[in-house]
Amino acid sequence: MIFITVGTQKFQFNRLLKTIDNLIENKDIVDKVICQAGYSTYSPKNYKTIKFMSQSEYNQNIKNCDLLITHAGVGTILEAKKNNKTVIVVPRLKKYNEHVDDHQQQIAYGFSKKEIVLESDCSNLKSVLDKAQEIRLKEYKFNNKVFIHKLNDILDGME
Structure with missing residues (x-):
């Protein structure tokens, strides 16, 4: 099963939803697809979308x-990596009114450069889907001890 999620901020991501719909129609995607579509307005013909999911339903879809x-979305990427999932990141772009700026390109690039995710654009999603079948991405190393230590240093400095 492929889980698509586009976040819950008040921006559409119709471009990605249309691309997925076309890939299914062309039989480039044959797996079951579930999508959390957020504020997107495009209604796919070939797969089901749910505007917003409960946190437990969302987490269950990531696990499954x-x-x-x-x-x-960094939180989504990290949740997927906690569950050892293959992740394809398609950044939202300002020029399509999908976000206020293009910071998502930097996030996608940063994770993909470390070989933790695959980065894609809608124009090359088919080839990245094919690559996802062959590649083994690196695990993300969570380091809560370092984070807690740095947070404590910051809090101590506020006194």
């Missing part, structure tokens, strides 16, 4: 999927 396709 074989592949996650997502915008460059």
Whole structure:
């Protein structure tokens, strides 16, 4: 199963939803697709969308999927990596009114450069989907001890 999630900020990501619809129609995607569509207005013909999911339903879809396709939301990427999922990141772009700026390109690039996710654009999603079948991405190393230590240093400095 492929889980698509585009976040919950008040921006559409119709471009990605249309691309997925076309890939299914052309039989480039044959897996079951579930999509959390947020504020997108496009209504796919070939797969089901749910505007907003409960946190438990969302987490369950991440746990159950074989592949996650997502915008460059750091929380979503990290949740998927906690569950050892293959992740394709398609950044939202300002020029399509999908976000206020293009910071998601930097996030996608940063994770993909470390070989933790695959970065894609809608124009090359088919080839990245094919690559996802062959590649083994690196695990993300969570380091809560370092984070807690740095947070404590910051808090101590506030006294």
